[in-house]
Amino acid sequence: MDFNDSAAEAAFRHQCRQWLTENATTKQRPDDVFGSDLSQTALLSQARAWQRKKAAAGFGAITWPTAFGGMGGTPVQEVIYRQEEAAFNVPTGIFNVSLGMVIPSLFVHGSEAIIRQHVEPALHGDSLWCQLLSEPGAGSDLGMVRTRAERVTDGRDGWLLNGQKVWTTLAQFADYGLVLARTDPQQGKFAGMTSFYIDMRSPGVQVRPIRQANGEAEFNEVFFNNVFIPDSQRIGAEGGGWKVTLTGLMNERLSIGGVMPPKLWQSAADLMLRSPGKHGHHTAMQDSRNRQKLSDLYLNAQGLWLLQCRGLTALGQGKEPGAELSIAKIVAARTLQDFAYFAMDLQGARGLLDAKAQAPGWELVQRLWFGSAGMRIAGGTDEIVKNNVGERILGLPPEPRTDKGKSFRELLDEGHSS
Ligand SMILES: Cc1cc2nc3c(=O)[nH]c(=O)nc-3n(C[C@H](O)[C@H](O)[C@H](O)COP(=O)(O)OP(=O)(O)OC[C@H]3O[C@@H](n4cnc5c(N)ncnc54)[C@H](O)[C@@H]3O)c2cc1C
Incomplete structure (x- = not known):
């Protein structure tokens, strides 16, 4: 596994950065959040406009086949684009379900007429x-x-x-x-x-x-x-x-490695330097227990990056990424939640205030504090992912199944639910 860009990857990175510089504004800080002052409707309309612009420039769907209007690029190129885009203040995430899960299922299972009618408007942000x-x-x-x-x-x-x-x-x-x-x-x-x-x-x-x-x-x-x-x-x-559903879920799993905001540990370090310390310490950074948490955050982020590299290497070799994506999902969601709780604790009672009444960088903390619990549920709860890791990776005995060989009607009569 080589962590450096190959010559072709470096050229692609340059191409992305150049286009982004010409078409978007750079973030003032790595933890800037786009559109925190916008209504959901206004945010959606900005997201549509940005998707349209990306699609026109060829960056709208990097890994989609060219036959469907994509770039025909590799997963590595997708990651490179996302890494570069993360430095710019643009709307992200709105089209994740649409373009990352649903439309790729249509390529595989939809009729030609459906593909002809719906793929292009979705790619250009005209339909969600x-x-x-x-x-x-x-x-x-x-x-x-x-x-x-x-x-x-x-x-x-x-x-x-x-x-x-x-x-x-x-x-x-x-x-x-x-x-x-x-x-x-x-x-x-x-x-x-x-x-x-x-x-x-x-x-x-x-x-x-x-x-x-x-x-x-x-x-x-x-x-x-x-x-x-x-x-x-x-x-x-x-x-x-x-x-059809499995095709969408598989695509969701492939996109999950990218959920970790880059430089999160730097945001934590920044907050520690700015937060008052306890027990006679001038700042929170002087407290060794806080520095230990910062180290954990840094190590988790680095571990996730390495897992993502392993997954991408497997994809690049035409193999299915295995354990790394399931593990990355659990660790990433947990790390985001730990970061948000830690940042909130650093503020003491001030942590209760709305992001607008706080110092810069707080918008991301507030979002993660509310949203990270959901990340541990969406796309498979922690428990379900652990079950998969146990059965498929560690080879542990499967959960007992009481539904085998029964019709849905029989299961309903017996009172089964998820
Ligand atoms: C942010 C977010 C966005 C979402 N977006 C969508 C969307 O766009 N479309 C959509 O269809 N759904 C969406 N979901 C729903 C999501 O897919 C489900 O919430 C998830 O699959 C869990 O299902 P559930 O909420 O019904 O919990 P349940 O399945 O009822 O689980 C309840 C609890 O029991 C545990 N549990 C269940 N079965 C087992 C088991 N076999 N072994 C051990 N523990 C178990 C779970 O881990 C959980 O803690 C979204 C969820 C979130 C949080």
Whole structure:
């Protein structure tokens, strides 16, 4: 494994940096957060404009095949672009689900007509997609999805969708959603599901934002009441919904290595130098217990970087990255949460104040304090990821399964839920 850029990678890095310098403003500080003073609607419109600009310059989807408007680049190039972009004050993250999970599933499982109609507007930020998987009774175990799609019997070629999803990121702004629905309850729990895409403004779709502790509504409840879906909006085969879902989840796993804001430990060091110390210390930096925490943060960040390098090396050699991505997910989310709690503790009672009343750099702390717990849940909870590590990497005995060989209907009657 070589940690230095190859000549081609260095040239690509230069190309990214040059384009970003010409098209965006550099961050004043590494912990600047874009658009903290903007409403969600204004932030979305800025994110769309930035995505449009990136797509026009060829940076809109670095690893997508050129046939779909991507750059046809490598995962290493994707990381290089993200590293360079992190130094600029631009909106990031809004299109992660849309372009990182949903549309790549359409490439693999969608019909040609769907690809032709939807890929380009999504790439250019003109349409936003959400992922409608989790339900009140189906999260870690998506095999228990109860939202049902039934064939209509009035002569139209399509389905009627009824049920409820929850935690759907950005559904209130999404133009389209990829929905996983039960189409045959007599089949086993994974075999009887089918994927469809829906227009989020279809009659019968109701989106209710969930207000979070930080005042924002990042995710939503989504209700379906007799929503008509033409069969042409089916993605993949009838009963093939789990396959489509796995493609999206696999792409989510591949993108997870990049969740760690670069230079987080420097932000912590900066806060320690600026925070008053306890027990007679002038600053928090003089306290060896704080310096120990800073060392942990630094070592975790370096360890994550090395894990990411291993994952990228595997991808570069055409292999599936294995343990490193699962482990990176757990460590990254935990480290972000530890950082936020540590930074908050340094401030004492002042930590209760809103970021606007605090010194520069506090916006990131506040965001992480509220948001990092969610990172330990989204994309697989810590416990589920640990189960995977135990079974698939350490070869430990699998969890006992009581659902094998049973139809979804039988499981429902027995009262199973996730
Ligand atoms: C920020 C965020 C964004 C999200 N965005 C989306 C989205 O856009 N679309 C979408 O569909 N979903 C989304 N989700 C939902 C997310 O996928 C689920 O929250 C997650 O899969 C966990 O499911 P659950 O909340 O139903 O918890 P449950 O599955 O009910 O789990 C509850 C608890 O039980 C534990 N547990 C469950 N099963 C086991 C087991 N077998 N062994 C050990 N422990 C277990 C879990 O670890 C957890 O602690 C999002 C979630 C978050 C936090």
